Amino acid sequence: MAVDKKLHIVIFPWLAFGHMIPFLELSKLIAQKGHHVSFVSTPKNIDRLPTKLPPHLAPFLSFVKIPFPQVDNLPQDAEATSDLPYDKVQFLKKAVDDLKQPLFDFLQTSDADWILYDFAPYWLGQEIGPALGIKTAFFSIYNPECLVFLGPMFGDNRIKPEDFTVSPNWVSFPSTVVFRHFEIMRIFDSISGNVTGVSDLDRLKMSAHYSDIVVVRACPEFNQKWIQLLGDVYGKTIFPVGQLPTSEYDSGDDNPTWQSIKEWLDKQPNASVVYVAFGSEAKPSQDELTEIALGLEKSELRFFWVFRTRRGPSDPDPVELPEGFEERTKGRGIVWTTWAPQLKILEHDSVGGFLTHSGWSSVVEAIQSERALVLLTFLADQGINARVLEEKKMGYSVPRNELDGSFTRDAVAESLKLVVVEEEGKIYRERIREMKHLFVNKEKDDELIDQFLGYLKAHGNRDEL
Incomplete structure (x- = not known):
């Protein structure tokens, strides 16, 4: 019977951990339904992923290592965006394009x-799925608001940075979901092009255009009008699969890294600590870093800061904390320079707020843990994410200069105090708690996955389906 047919789904995320982790979460949800998933990436990335699976999932989820091609200007051993300074990421895309033949060979026998x-x-x-008779789905970790804003493959006449600071004409309702000038300037190379000859924006639009369906990280109760509008913009069937909250990877509380962090957090008063982290890609400039640090100091709040001095070993410009900062904040703040278990930290009762780059995975983790959000955007879709959260009073952005994005230590200090402790900022603390049931709802997410898989089973190409 077709209804009992178990699928084999091959999953291939972009080589960034902010992409690989949500793809892995979706893979696990599919595997839980008894379908087989082949999660494809490069060897070093798979080795760094949390690939230890519960026994009931292990038979259904395979990790497939495709050897990473050598590309000029790409530092050796760099297989993810977090291994590289921003200007080198374009060479990672060139390497991905060089995986076309190995992926074709794998899929041909898969x-x-x-x-x-x-x-x-x-x-x-565009090419491989049709050539092999395999159906294709573009899965975007960007939210529907971002995809709608970035627009369709045809009929988008925006060419200047200023064009991206206003709502596009295909958005049929009032919306503040736009980039600010400094945000679009920082990522304008994503629109204008790179060494591969294909801009990031064109890649995204072609990925959607040539796919059979589009899958989005979204839940209808949170952003239904944007999901519907995305279907109109793309002219495609859109499947929301939930917000894909991160599952607890290291379930053991005896992890020595976590033990050390927990020991400090346990000593802090309830909801008193600001957790500070900007993901694996966002790297503040030295000036920005200095203002963040001095703002934390000036706020007089407790903090736990996951601090990265550089993006990968080939980054020529490490950033440094202001002189004497750690001594002056000793006792009320921790600067942590290695990997930290973000979800465990956010779940700890002593954490009261999260100063974040607005990457959607971090946003979802904060909402899972009911932590108020202070937003400081740097790259990619983060500006759009921040507008979505601002519109719904789910996050407060540190005030900045519209043109160059600069901000002051006073703005950082005042924003943190507003959102974490002050009465006027109570709305931000409450809204996160109110929204949690939309972001973390196993029953509703399960329904979305069932609808999605039902479609995949009904529309696959192979004879047995």
């Missing part, structure tokens, strides 16, 4: 029913 792919390998939907 008996796959569907390929779920990210924005970078647009050629999976």
